[in-house]
Amino acid sequence: MQADSSWPDPRPALNPYRASSRSKAIWQLINTLVPYAGLWYLMILSIQHGFSYWWTLALSVVAAAFLVRLFILFHDCVHESFLPSKRANTWVGRVLGVLVFTAFDDWRLSHLRHHVSYANLDTRGFGDIWTLTLREYNQSSKLNRWLYRLYRNPVMLLGFGAIFNFLLRNRLPGRKVQHRQRMSVVFTNLAIVGVFLVAALTIGWQTYLLIQLPVIWLAGMGGIWLFYVQHQFEGGYWARRSEWDPLRAAMEGSSFYQLPTILRWFSANIGYHHIHHLNARIPNYRLPECYNDVPAVGAKEPLTLRQSLTAFRLKLWDESQQKMVAFP
Numbered sequence: 001m002q003a004d005s006s007w008p009d010p011r012p013a014l015n016p017y018r019a020s021s022r023s024k025a026i027w028q029l030i031n032t033l034v035p036y037a038g039l040w041y042l043m044i045l046s047i048q049h050g051f052s053y054w055w056t057l058a059l060s061v062v063a064a065a066f067l068v069r070l071f072i073l074f075h076d077c078v079h080e081s082f083l084p085s086k087r088a089n090t091w092v093g094r095v096l097g098v099l100v101f102t103a104f105d106d107w108r109l110s111h112l113r114h115h116v117s118y119a120n121l122d123t124r125g126f127g128d129i130w131t132l133t134l135r136e137y138n139q140s141s142k143l144n145r146w147l148y149r150l151y152r153n154p155v156m157l158l159g160f161g162a163i164f165n166f167l168l169r170n171r172l173p174g175r176k177v178q179h180r181q182r183m184s185v186v187f188t189n190l191a192i193v194g195v196f197l198v199a200a201l202t203i204g205w206q207t208y209l210l211i212q213l214p215v216i217w218l219a220g221m222g223g224i225w226l227f228y229v230q231h232q233f234e235g236g237y238w239a240r241r242s243e244w245d246p247l248r249a250a251m252e253g254s255s256f257y258q259l260p261t262i263l264r265w266f267s268a269n270i271g272y273h274h275i276h277h278l279n280a281r282i283p284n285y286r287l288p289e290c291y292n293d294v295p296a297v298g299a300k301e302p303l304t305l306r307q308s309l310t311a312f313r314l315k316l317w318d319e320s321q322q323k324m325v326a327f328p
């Protein structure tokens with residue numbers, strides 16, 4: 001259901017929740033990195049001792065879930081919300097960036113652009129899912145319509161998209177970046193190569209690839225799916241620049257993805273995405289607290305796991321109806 005524009009503004013009430021906790025952040029790093037490393041150790045043993053590769057793949061599913069969680073912690077560092085210190089956020093984010101195959105400074109620039117441009121039809125193209133309006137689609141060439149349909153295909157978006165984004169696209173700097181972002185990509189790439197060389201000399205490059213490729217692929221699919229349903233869902237919001245309202249963009253253009261407890265833990269509360277877009281400086285571990293304490297953000301209608309499965313049929317924004325629609 002499309003909400004009206006009379007949302008009470010909860011942003012002033014959210015400011016007290018911006019305070020980061022060093023102890024909570026460190027505990028999140030421990031309870032994510034230690035199990036992730038343990039799963040890697042078990043997968044290495046499973047290959048070296050000749051167990052069926054299916055056991056390795058089964059463990060890789062769990063490892064991928066931890067890698068998704070690591071990416072959300074990396075994401076918090078990008079917003080300087082994870083730790084109290086800006087310097088600590090930067091360096092922890094850069095280290096985590098190597099694990100999630102994403103350069104910290106480069107991704108930070110594109111993601112912050114996303115935060116000031118999401119749901120704005122006139123500033124699309126930075127860190128978001130390719131979205132056309134119905135009129136743009138109808139006026140496009142046959143080739144562009146075919147490419148858009150291919151991009152929007154779930155198999156391509158999740159399956160190929162995970163490999164393309166994390167193994168290929170992230171190896172190059174984004175558009176309109178400066179020297180710092182370019183060097184961030186260079187150093188991240190060098191660190192990834194360094195990890196590969198160490199692995200090749202210790203466990204063997206074949207073992208490394210047999211583990212790393214399914215883990216990054218599955219984690220990439222999970223991450224893309226989460227990002228997709230955060231802004232592509234029934235009853236969403238898009239507007240032209242002259243009418244764009246940041247409050248409506250947060251409350252209507254960002255979902256509250258109501259996940260089961262275990263999935264909410266692995267996704268580090270990113271499902272409270274409307275709160276995140278209201279105030280990106282709130283750390284992930286305080287988002288549930290905000291939701292419970294501030295009635296205005298609790299008024300957001302949740303997107304359930306079952307409802308989210310229908311999101312892939314929504315392909316285009318119909319400006320006349322003000323809603324996402326399927327292909328004509």
